[in-house]
Amino acid sequence: MKTSILFTICLCWATYSFGQTPGAESTASPFFSNLQIRKSFEAADVLQKPVQLLYTAPHDGKNSWLADAGIGITLGKLSTGTFTSKLTAEYHRNTLIDAEQNNFQAGYNFNIFGGNGDGVNSFYTTAITGTTKYVRDKIKDDHSFVATLNLTPYLSGAQSAAGQYGFNLGRPGYTKGLKNTYQVGPAFEVQYQQILSSASGIKGGIIRPLVDLFAAISINQVPVAGAPIVAPKKIIEFSFDYINRYAVANSTGNSEGFTKLFKGGVDYYIAFREGGPQASLGLSYNVGSDPLEGLKNQRFWEFTLQFKL
């Protein structure tokens, strides 16, 4: 029921977003202007991949799901200065792979992002993102309380006298002439998962530090000289994301130790408007697991039609 509600909200938001012109977005109500859709809210601003939604209900046979999406609503009353609060919910379900995934998460998320702000020199800070949430894994049939703390270095390169910008970390940057858009960075996180109950009888706590290395580079359509300033259109984008975790403390007895997840892929943009609707064909190779999102250890290729709103 909860997952159906989340799925419906995502679809309603998609319909709403497609119906807006850029100028109209600013006149939306505060509730909607602060609503975000992402794949995950654990990290502040890692590679922004499109959400994936697919549902097929054949007349005969089993229904198929591919849902990898989350929504977040900023809590204005609990946000001040460099501190921002959100309520978030995520749904990760994939019935098209060897070991099915069916995972729902909901909770509270905060972000702390400060810095020098003088705008003259390079801007460096570490974005701190924390979450406390309830996690339901329907495949393992367990319920957990989870707390995470994520640190993502953020560097915005300084502008030289010639107008060129220095190297960026944790945010997009451009090569000369806007021919390419790149984004690279590491992120560091600690996860605490307390399994409250499980059909297999497993209970206890797990502490997992993790390192996340991510990079993406796209080939762009070079903007026309003299046109109004907007970010360049991406044509094709290559990306990889590698996460390595280790359960340094584990009282559940489930023998979890090192786990990793690698995802490498290429996206070909059929339609692209920076900040607006985007459609792409994505091919990715995935190997590894993600215990918190209920993804069991496996490897698979994924070819999807993706939309980003």
Add this chain to the structure above:
Amino acid sequence: MASTIENDVKQIILVISQLPGTIDDLNNDTTLPELGYTGNMCNQLAQRLDHYVKSKKTATGVSNAEIACDETVQDIIDLITKKLS
């Protein structure tokens, strides 16, 4: 004739976007995401605007939550103009 505040805010938005060009080519109805802004870039913009507003001896600064990442250049100009009025 654009005001000093408008020009200053547009220059700040343009520098953080790291896109080439001058503020004359930056339309007021362009949204931050159309300029390639991500969530943390919006936070960086809030920090820069907070510094700018406080440098004008105003008591009220700019918090990260005040810069919603779907806003237009004009929305940001209006916010800062209101704070400095």
